[in-house]
Amino acid sequence: MSTRQQRPAKPYRRPRRDPVRILAYEALRAVDERDAYANLVLPPMLKKARDKGELDERDAALATELVYGTLRRQGSYDAVIAECVDRPLREVDPPVLDVLSLGAHQLLGTRIPPHAAVSATVELARAVLGDGRAKFVNAVLRRISARGYGEWLDRVAPPLDEDPEEHLAVHHAHPRWIVSAFWDALTAAGTGEATVEQVAEALEADNERPAVTLVARPGRATREELLNGTATAGSWSPYAAHLDEGGEPGALDAVREGRAGVQDEGSQLVALALANAPVDGDDRAWLDVCAGPGGKAALLGALAAERGAGLVAAEKQPHRAGLVARSLAGNPGPYTVVTADGTRPPWQPGSFDRVLVDVPCSGLGALRRRPEARWRRRPEDLQGFAPLQRSLLHEALRAVRPGGVVAYVTCSPHLAETRLVVDDVLERLPGGLAAERLDARPLLPGVPDLGEGPDVQLWPHLHGTDAMYLALLRRTA
Structure with missing residues (x-):
């Protein structure tokens, strides 16, 4: 037996339980593993923790910031983390990467002191990952803490004059294809090529927490x-x-x-524009083609009631039709909720005076509210939406009578979901069906920066709303 004195073993230390960071970590895992949306999974998690006395309002606010802040700037943080690990990011286990991202956000995106951010995140890693991987987390976070956020961005992003789109993508935490789409949309709405500064403002607005409207x-x-x-x-x-x-x-x-x-103010504005658009003749029957979950239908139903008109709210999915019925319950005027597919409608052509068709889309206009969507969506997703969007608009134009108005609405600024859809449908209308574009801008009184028209594209950085698109079409034959 060796006579060398053996070092006494370190006593086991149970990791300190940090309910705020554990909740934030669990929310990120739900987003990653189940393709959940943070704005749907986080509120019930916070309520449960508050009801159990684990979190107070200040803790809940911190957990919310950790989740949303990490998701918003995930791409930028991934670029920084990639500089500080000795393997490709795809080889880092997703739970470990979530902990590292939480730590990176605390270090680079909050006012939490660096030593506290590292210590708290390592304790989280010890609690949810184990001692071995906690050491790896500690080493990576200490490398990250050596530089500030701006220094890291300058290091991991290409120079602006060499690759403007990739520079903006890294600095403002968006995939490059979305940067390109925003650039195209801003250019199309203006009188010339959009500037780098305009695109940067649009991107950065997605990283701000929106007000509850x-x-x-x-x-x-x-x-x-x-x-x-x-x-x-x-x-x-x-x-x-x-x-x-x-x-x-x-x-x-x-x-x-x-x-x-x-309800976001942009959603209110597009409904109001339809309600105030001039129609020829009667104004008694309104239709909301894709009414779920019911916010616009409730506003339209109330506006229709003031004029003695009735609303038909149609929704293809039965459970969403139930949400529409709940939103419309108590409406002062007549309304009907039907479970129906707007591409194969049960109503007769020419039955309505006003029609809203708020089509399913990529949701790129609501990235402030669903930050994970920017990393989840792919350019090819738009190809899947395109046939449905065109079919819904075509049937909406059949549903409205001559002299009536259709509002084509989508929560996206991507040209493939906005102007190009309307252009394509109008060019391909069959004989006996004709429509003209109306200038939507006068129907949003007081709203600035509406571009060259006739369609309207709202923006978070210009209007404080989601990036809603509106085209108004009057059926002429």
């Missing part, structure tokens, strides 16, 4: 009721109110009772 449904609630110490008036819609930071929509009587709801 409410809508007071006409005839059921007033905006003044929502402004009673709880919210501030919206910028453009007469029914919009921005909830104060930290405010809960469910705390308002009008929201609980369905007289008001949560």
